[in-house]
Amino acid sequence: MKIYRANLLWTPTPEKFEIIPHGYIAVSDEGKILSVGEQNPIENLSEKSRNSIESQSKVNASLGEVIDFGDKLLIPAFNDLHLHAPQYRNNGLAMDLELLPWLNTYTFPEEMKFKDLAYARKIYTRFVHELWMQGTMRAAIFGTIHLEATQLLAQLLQDAGLGAYVGLVAMNRNSPEDLRNSTEQAIHDTIALDEQLGRNGLVKAIVTPRFIPSCTEDMSHALGVIARERQLPVQSHLSENISEIEWVKQLEPLSTCYGDAYNRYGLFGQTPTLMAHCCYSDDKEKALMRANGVYVVHCPTSNYNLASGMSPIRSYLNEGIKVALGTDISGGHYMSMLRIIQYAIQTSKIHYAQSHGQVPFLSLSEAFYLATKSGGTFFGKVGSFEPGYDFDALVVDDSYLNFANYSLQERIGRFIYIGDDRDIRVRFCLGKELKEPQI
Amino acid sequence: MKIYRANLLWTPTPEKFEIIPHGYIAVSDEGKILSVGEQNPIENLSEKSRNSIESQSKVNASLGEVIDFGDKLLIPAFNDLHLHAPQYRNNGLAMDLELLPWLNTYTFPEEMKFKDLAYARKIYTRFVHELWMQGTMRAAIFGTIHLEATQLLAQLLQDAGLGAYVGLVAMNRNSPEDLRNSTEQAIHDTIALDEQLGRNGLVKAIVTPRFIPSCTEDMSHALGVIARERQLPVQSHLSENISEIEWVKQLEPLSTCYGDAYNRYGLFGQTPTLMAHCCYSDDKEKALMRANGVYVVHCPTSNYNLASGMSPIRSYLNEGIKVALGTDISGGHYMSMLRIIQYAIQTSKIHYAQSHGQVPFLSLSEAFYLATKSGGTFFGKVGSFEPGYDFDALVVDDSYLNFANYSLQERIGRFIYIGDDRDIRVRFCLGKELKEPQI
Numbered sequence: 001m002k003i004y005r006a007n008l009l010w011t012p013t014p015e016k017f018e019i020i021p022h023g024y025i026a027v028s029d030e031g032k033i034l035s036v037g038e039q040n041p042i043e044n045l046s047e048k049s050r051n052s053i054e055s056q057s058k059v060n061a062s063l064g065e066v067i068d069f070g071d072k073l074l075i076p077a078f079n080d081l082h083l084h085a086p087q088y089r090n091n092g093l094a095m096d097l098e099l100l101p102w103l104n105t106y107t108f109p110e111e112m113k114f115k116d117l118a119y120a121r122k123i124y125t126r127f128v129h130e131l132w133m134q135g136t137m138r139a140a141i142f143g144t145i146h147l148e149a150t151q152l153l154a155q156l157l158q159d160a161g162l163g164a165y166v167g168l169v170a171m172n173r174n175s176p177e178d179l180r181n182s183t184e185q186a187i188h189d190t191i192a193l194d195e196q197l198g199r200n201g202l203v204k205a206i207v208t209p210r211f212i213p214s215c216t217e218d219m220s221h222a223l224g225v226i227a228r229e230r231q232l233p234v235q236s237h238l239s240e241n242i243s244e245i246e247w248v249k250q251l252e253p254l255s256t257c258y259g260d261a262y263n264r265y266g267l268f269g270q271t272p273t274l275m276a277h278c279c280y281s282d283d284k285e286k287a288l289m290r291a292n293g294v295y296v297v298h299c300p301t302s303n304y305n306l307a308s309g310m311s312p313i314r315s316y317l318n319e320g321i322k323v324a325l326g327t328d329i330s331g332g333h334y335m336s337m338l339r340i341i342q343y344a345i346q347t348s349k350i351h352y353a354q355s356h357g358q359v360p361f362l363s364l365s366e367a368f369y370l371a372t373k374s375g376g377t378f379f380g381k382v383g384s385f386e387p388g389y390d391f392d393a394l395v396v397d398d399s400y401l402n403f404a405n406y407s408l409q410e411r412i413g414r415f416i417y418i419g420d421d422r423d424i425r426v427r428f429c430l431g432k433e434l435k436e437p438q439i
Numbered sequence: 440m441k442i443y444r445a446n447l448l449w450t451p452t453p454e455k456f457e458i459i460p461h462g463y464i465a466v467s468d469e470g471k472i473l474s475v476g477e478q479n480p481i482e483n484l485s486e487k488s489r490n491s492i493e494s495q496s497k498v499n500a501s502l503g504e505v506i507d508f509g510d511k512l513l514i515p516a517f518n519d520l521h522l523h524a525p526q527y528r529n530n531g532l533a534m535d536l537e538l539l540p541w542l543n544t545y546t547f548p549e550e551m552k553f554k555d556l557a558y559a560r561k562i563y564t565r566f567v568h569e570l571w572m573q574g575t576m577r578a579a580i581f582g583t584i585h586l587e588a589t590q591l592l593a594q595l596l597q598d599a600g601l602g603a604y605v606g607l608v609a610m611n612r613n614s615p616e617d618l619r620n621s622t623e624q625a626i627h628d629t630i631a632l633d634e635q636l637g638r639n640g641l642v643k644a645i646v647t648p649r650f651i652p653s654c655t656e657d658m659s660h661a662l663g664v665i666a667r668e669r670q671l672p673v674q675s676h677l678s679e680n681i682s683e684i685e686w687v688k689q690l691e692p693l694s695t696c697y698g699d700a701y702n703r704y705g706l707f708g709q710t711p712t713l714m715a716h717c718c719y720s721d722d723k724e725k726a727l728m729r730a731n732g733v734y735v736v737h738c739p740t741s742n743y744n745l746a747s748g749m750s751p752i753r754s755y756l757n758e759g760i761k762v763a764l765g766t767d768i769s770g771g772h773y774m775s776m777l778r779i780i781q782y783a784i785q786t787s788k789i790h791y792a793q794s795h796g797q798v799p800f801l802s803l804s805e806a807f808y809l810a811t812k813s814g815g816t817f818f819g820k821v822g823s824f825e826p827g828y829d830f831d832a833l834v835v836d837d838s839y840l841n842f843a844n845y846s847l848q849e850r851i852g853r854f855i856y857i858g859d860d861r862d863i864r865v866r867f868c869l870g871k872e873l874k875e876p877q878i
Contacts (some may be wrong), residue, residue: 092856352746
C-alpha cells in the first residue's frame, strides 16, 4: 500500500468538484484506490488493528509511508478517447481543407509511410512521449493498416506503462491502393494484435473500421463478427461532416441513418463502442446510440480545424447518451486534454448563444468529468478517486499560477484554462508512477 | 546598425507568408528596419562605399557584426489590441456568466481593488511580465478609473521596454459607487496621463470610455472633445452581447446603431479608434466603421468564454473594415496571441460550416497578418519586416517541434498551433532586446 497526501480534486459526478484540502488517498499494491479522505487511513486504524501490529513505525514500513505532495493538486489523469497516432507528424499542419479532401491530400499519404517500421518507430516514440507529457494515461488510438507498426505502437505504450485500446485500421475502398487491407488481412491482423496483447494488460486491441466510406459491406460484416465472437470493443467515426454523411447515404441506402449502417454490421454498441465526432446526428441516430450505449467522442478542436461544425454535446447528455472527449490528432492540432476541456465548454457556449440561452452550456466540472470519469468508464473503473478505482492521477504544481489567494476551486479552473504540461509533475497509471519515456 | 540572420517569416500582405531561409535583416540604431534580404547588406555595399571605409573588419566593427540565430525562426512580434490589465488575476476564472452579470459579479469587484497601489503593483508587475513572456510587444490596454494605478501600469510597461496605449477608464453610471469617476475627474486624469507619458515614447495615453452603458451623455461628450482637442486615440467595446445591445438601444434611443452612439460623441474614428468584439454589428454599424476607419478588434476567446457569440471577421475584411486581434483578458482566458490566431481561424471555420461553405475561412497567413501587421498599423509602422518599420521581432526556437523535415511554411504553422512561450527565446521591441522583467 501507498498513501499520498495532496489537495485532492475530482468529479465523482458531473455537477461539481469534490475537493479535499490536504487529503489522503490510499492505493493498493495492485494500483487500486483503497480509501480517500481527510484523515490518514493508517492513523484511523482501530485500536484493535493497531495493537495487532507491533509498532507504528512498523505499520508505516509495512503499509507505506505517507508521500506528501504539499500544496500541490492531485487530480485524476486524463482519458483521450479518440486520436490517430500515425498522424502525429501532421499536428498543427494541413488545416486548409474539409474532411474528405483532407484525408486524401494530407492524411492518407502520411499513413502510408507506416509500412516502414523505422519511420513508425520514430513517430510512435514521440507520440507515446507526448501522451505521457500531457497527462493522458488512457487512450483509444487508431493505428494504420500495418500490423507490424501497430504492434510496435502497442509495445511502446506498454513500455511506457500507459493504458490504451489500439486499433489496426480496416479499410478496403476509397483510399489509395497502398492504404487498403483486404477483409481477410484486416481480420487476421486484428486477431493477431488481440492475441499478442491479450486481455490482462493495460494495452488491448479494438476493432477499428476507419469509417463506412472506407469499408465494403463484406469488410464491415466480418469486423462485426469478430467483435462479437471475440468480445472486442469497436471504434470508428460518425456524422462528422455534411459531405461525408451525404456520401454514406449513397453508399448505404438501406440504412436509416449513418449510425444504422454500423448497427447493421454489429458495430454499434453490440460490444462497447466509441463513435468520434457526431456533429450532425439526427433523432434516429441519437435514439440508436442511447439504446445501444454507444459513446459519442466529442473532438471539438478537430471539428473546428476541419470546418466540420460543432457537436451538440449538451443535447446528447440531456438525452442520456454517453459522452467522452478526444483530441483527434491531427484533425485536432494538439494532444492536451486541458485544451479539449476548454473547447468543449466554449463550443457549448456557442450553442447556448445561438439558441438564445435555451441550451445550457457545460460547466467546468461537467467538462472535467467528461475528460476523466466519463471517458474512463470505457477502461473500467478509471477516472475518479473512489475506492475500487484504478489510481490514475496527476500531481499538478500550479504555484506560479497561484499568486493571489486562489481557492482550490479557482486553482483547478486556472490550471485547466491557463496551465499546461509544464505543471504536471508526477503521473500515475494504475498506481505506478510513470517515468518520462525516452524520445 | 545591427544585422540579424535567421529564417525570416512575415506577412507584408495577408495572402501568404514571405519566407527567406537564413535571411538578413539590418536594423538602425533607432530600431528601424533598414533592409531585409537574402544577402548580408554589408557584403553588398558597393565597391565605392567599401573603399571609403578603411577595412572590412572596421566595417563590421562600425556597422555591427552579424548576429546569427542559426536555424531559428525570426518573426514579427505580436500586437494585442484589446485587453484589461486589472483583470489579470481573474484569468481562467469566473466564466459561468454572460457579459453584464459577469461584469457586476466578478470584474467590477476586482477592478475596485486597484485603488490600492500595492495591489496594483503586484498584479500589474505580473501582467507586464506575461506580455513580455507571450511575445506581445505592443498592446492597447484598459486600466481602471484609478490614475495612480494606471500611471504605475504605464511606468512598468516603459521599464520593460514594451509599447502600449494605456487607458484611464471613464465610467460614471451602472457600476458600483466605488468604481465611478466623475466626468471632470476622468477628463483630468486622462489629460494627466497623457501629459505624463507625452507622445515620443513607446507608451502613450488613449481615451477609454468603458462602454456606452457606463458613461453618461455628458461624460461621452467630454471624452470626445478631449480626444479631438488633444488628438488622442480612442478604445472601447461595441456590440459584444445581445443583452448589451438591447440596453444601449434603450439608453441611446437617438442613435441609429450602437456604433452611432459613440459616433455622435466623436468617439468613433474621429481619431484612431479601436472597438472590441463587434459580434453583432449590423449594416449601418459596418458602414459607419468602414467610413470612419474604425478598427474591429476581434477577441474570439472572450466571445466564447462569455457566451457572446462569434464575430464575422471574414465579412468585415471583405467589406474593407480594419481588423485586429485581442486576447481581452480576463473575458479571454489567456494572454497568448498564438492562441488568438488559432481561435480566429477556427471561428471563421464555423461561419464557413454554418454558411455551407459560402463564407471562406481565414487562412493561417491572414490570421497571422491580423496579429502582426494589421494590428501593428495602430502603432505606426509596426508588425512587418519592411524597410522603415520598427524592428519588433521574436526569435523562435522550434527545434523540439521540428523532428521530421518540416518546411519553413510548416514550421510557422506548427509553432502557431502547437508552440508556446517556451519557444520564444529573444524578444525585440523597436530594435531593443527586452530582458525578462522581474516579478
